[in-house]
Amino acid sequence: MKCFKKIVCTLLLISICVINFDFINYSNNTLAGQEMRTQVLYLAGIIDNDLNLNEYINRAEFAKMIAKTSTYKDSISKVSLSDVFNDVKKDNPYAQYIKLVAKEGYINAYLGGMFRPEYPVSYRDLVRAVVALLGYTDEDFANDKLNGRYELFCSLELNDSIEKNIDEYVTKVDCVNAIYNMLKAKTKNGQVYGTTTFDLSVNTDGELNASGLLKVKMRGPFIFKRGDSLSELLPFDVNEGNYFLNGAPSSFSYIQTETSKAGFTILYYNETTKTVYAYEEGTSLDTTVNVTKGYVTHIYYNASDNLTPASVEIERARYYIGNSEVKFALSYAGTIGIGDQVVFIYEKSNDTESDNDTNYVGTITSIYLYNVLY
Numbered sequence: 001m002k003c004f005k006k007i008v009c010t011l012l013l014i015s016i017c018v019i020n021f022d023f024i025n026y027s028n029n030t031l032a033g034q035e036m037r038t039q040v041l042y043l044a045g046i047i048d049n050d051l052n053l054n055e056y057i058n059r060a061e062f063a064k065m066i067a068k069t070s071t072y073k074d075s076i077s078k079v080s081l082s083d084v085f086n087d088v089k090k091d092n093p094y095a096q097y098i099k100l101v102a103k104e105g106y107i108n109a110y111l112g113g114m115f116r117p118e119y120p121v122s123y124r125d126l127v128r129a130v131v132a133l134l135g136y137t138d139e140d141f142a143n144d145k146l147n148g149r150y151e152l153f154c155s156l157e158l159n160d161s162i163e164k165n166i167d168e169y170v171t172k173v174d175c176v177n178a179i180y181n182m183l184k185a186k187t188k189n190g191q192v193y194g195t196t197t198f199d200l201s202v203n204t205d206g207e208l209n210a211s212g213l214l215k216v217k218m219r220g221p222f223i224f225k226r227g228d229s230l231s232e233l234l235p236f237d238v239n240e241g242n243y244f245l246n247g248a249p250s251s252f253s254y255i256q257t258e259t260s261k262a263g264f265t266i267l268y269y270n271e272t273t274k275t276v277y278a279y280e281e282g283t284s285l286d287t288t289v290n291v292t293k294g295y296v297t298h299i300y301y302n303a304s305d306n307l308t309p310a311s312v313e314i315e316r317a318r319y320y321i322g323n324s325e326v327k328f329a330l331s332y333a334g335t336i337g338i339g340d341q342v343v344f345i346y347e348k349s350n351d352t353e354s355d356n357d358t359n360y361v362g363t364i365t366s367i368y369l370y371n372v373l374y
Contacts, residue, residue, distance in 0.1 A: 034053075034173070037161075037176055037177060038051070038053065038176055039210070040183070040208050041176055041180060042272070043217070044183075044198045044210070045068060046065060046068045046069050046179060047065060047068075047176065051172055051176075052172065053171065053172050053173035054172070054173065056121075056171050057170060057171060057174075058118050058119060058121065059098075059107065059115065059116055059117050059118070059120075059125075060088075060094040060097075060118065061094070061172075062121045062125070062126075062129070062175065063094055063098045063100075063101045063102075063117075064094055065175055065179070066097075066101050066129045066133070067096075067097040067100045067101055068097075069182075069183075070101075070104065070106065070133060071197050072100055072104070073197075076096055076097065076100060077096050078096070079095075079096065080095035080096050080099060083095075084098050084102070084115070085098070085102075085109060085113055085115040086112070086113040086114055087114050087115055087117065088117055092117070098115055098117065102115065104132070106128075106132045106133065107125065107128075107129055108125075120170075121170050121175075122166075123162075123164040123165065123166050123169075124150075124167060125170075126174065127149050127150050127153045127158075127178075130153065130158055130182045131152055131153055131158075133182060134156075134185060134187045134193060135187045135188035136149070136188055140188070150166060156181075156185045157181060157185075159178075159181075160177065160181050161177040161181075162174050162177050162178060180208070183197075183198065183200060183208060184202055184206065184207075184208060194208055217270055217271065217272050218269075219268065219271065220266070220268030220269065220277075221266050221267065221268060221366075222266070222267040222268070222269075223265075223266065223267075224259055224265040224267045224278070225259070225264050225265070226259060226261075226264075228259070230255060230256050231252075233267065233269075234269060234276065235269075235271055236271060239252070241276050242273065242275040242276070243275075243276045243278070244275070244276065244277050244278065245258065245278045245279075245280060246278070246279055246288075246289045246290060246291070247289035252276075255276070255278045255280075258280055259278075259280065264281055264291075264343075265278050265280045265281070266278070266279045266343070266345065267279075281293070288347055288348045289345065289346070290345070291345045291346075292343075292344065292346075293341065293370055294317075294342065295314065295315055295340070295342075296312060296313070296314055296330075296336060296338050296341075297313045297314065297316065297338065298312070298313035298338065299312050299330055300312065307332060308331065309321055309330040311360070312330055317361045318359065319346055319360060319361055319362055319363065319364045320362070320363040320364070322346075322364055323365060325366075326364050326365070326366070329367055335369065336367065336369060340370075341369070341370040342367050342368060342369060342370055343368045343369075343370050344366060344367040345364070345365050346362040346363060346364045346365065347362050347363045347365060348362045349362045
């Protein structure tokens, strides 16, 4: 199996490729309601992708879901060093989640040091946990603890798509819907939970947009060269992939074939959406995005700001600088200077685009030191 070279040290990764995610919008306009809600929670790391939505959820599974929704989600230990409850030993795979939710008061334990992890979850339990995640405590419902939480839950429309009586047992889909609704809701302090705890935004139609999470899940860059096998690189079935070559729709076979002709290809992929973005040197495609390499021969600065690069010359060709990452890489504090050999992705300029009689080939969106990639 051929070895693929990947940049794993952030100090060596000069910039991240700017990719257009406009077509990947997990809102109500692109996916059916329930599928969209489930996908958002999966992308946020709250649930697994093989969740059986129709099953009733038990208290251990519920504890994991609530813990991974909480503001403590990034500090949960991988193992428990001691028993949590009499019926939750330290080697229980849910021990660390149960410990967290019990400590924070999201889920109540039973008398006698018992948690009953295998017991089902009632709608009342779900209401309590979600309301607690929003920052509300017993003191907020001092006059009517039994009904106060449920009234708040409904007033915030956290019950949307849930049809249960308060003491009925809930399914996993009920939990998904309640948590999704909560991510759109405001906390006790007035902040939208999903935007402060997760990289989520709310669309104009009131639904969550997970495009920020998709960017986080992008993997790369990988260098894919003549003779390498694309199927060995990708962690999913290549027949299920969605492929783009230099910004244009493509296919697995075409990218594999073109790479055998090209000098090299820079690859990124998103395992969640099974989408591959390839940028090839010397492709025969008539696209607006290209990748090439060369030596930096000049760096130009604005007259009013002699610390921030405005454009760069690479082997006599002039390019605009497209984003702050590229600007930093080419600045005095960056790691790329005159004489360095670089690999870069750029968007072509219009033929008529010029500045003071200087013609620009395009705008650089990503740039890497050649000797770092190879």
